[in-house]
Amino acid sequence: MTFRKFLVQLAILIAFILILLMAVLFWLRMYTNHGQELVLPDYMGKQFDESAKDASDKSFTLIVNDSIHRVDLPGGEIIEQNPKGGAKVKENRKIYVTVTKDIADQKSFNSLPVLYGRNYLRKQKELSYMHINTKIKDYQYDHGEPEHILKVWYRGKLVADAGGKRKNISIEVGDTLAFTLSKRAGAELNIPDLMCRTVAEAKTILEVSELELGDVKTDGAIKDLENARIVYQQPSPKDGFKITMGEAIHVTVTQNGINCDE
Secondary structure, X not given: OOHHHHHHHHHHHHHXXXXXXXXXXXXXHHHHHOOOEEEOOOOOOOEHHHHHHHHHHOOOEEEEEEEEEOOOOOOOEEEEEEOOOOOEEEOOOEEEEEEEEOOOOEEEHHHOOOOOOOEHHHHHHXXXXXXXXXXXXXXXXXXXXXXXXXXXXXXXXXXXXXXXXXXXXXXXXXXXXXXXXXXXXXXXXXXXXXXXOEHHHHHHHHHHOOOEEEEEEEOOOOOOHHHOEEEEEEOOHHHOOEEEOOOEEEEEEEOOOOOOOO
């Protein structure tokens, strides 16, 4: 073998070794990168079409899991994402999203669960599963349990109360029902007439009416306050006004009840 042929064969061998080394390095790089964790972008509030393209470019797949109508949002906007943005995931991960619809689904109001007389918080949670929003419109006195539903309103119209549900009412999924709830305080009551009643009798009357006995002034010597009679009260039932539940009536008493018929 001539020296020239030796150099040619040596060059071929070196080239083969270099190509083999490059192939091994490339394979190692691909193997190392495969399955690596990537930070998931946050697509909340973005349009689905644009987000799907961006996800594809980053080795993710966006899948619509649900779609609902929101009166305050345009169609095609992502409002829920699982996993959430910022999570570390493997490449080719499927991302499930909920997007808004341009046209709302209609639901018969009669198909909703019974609302009148039920606890608001429980029904709020139940309606949220049906993608129906809720808000409190106002409160109204009721002798029953507080925070219970007395009236239901949809877009300013009364649709349910003690008389039942209104017929032929359709609501949009994603829209809002408003509620009038019960409360124990704040009722407007007639002012009870306590004149010539004993203090003990007045306390009983006021307790039943959920009113308070305020200041008790005495006129003359009082030996037995509970049996002293009321000769003046403020406010007076003769004024024609109402009194709010929980408020107090102030009285003046004498031991013998001057000017009271025994």
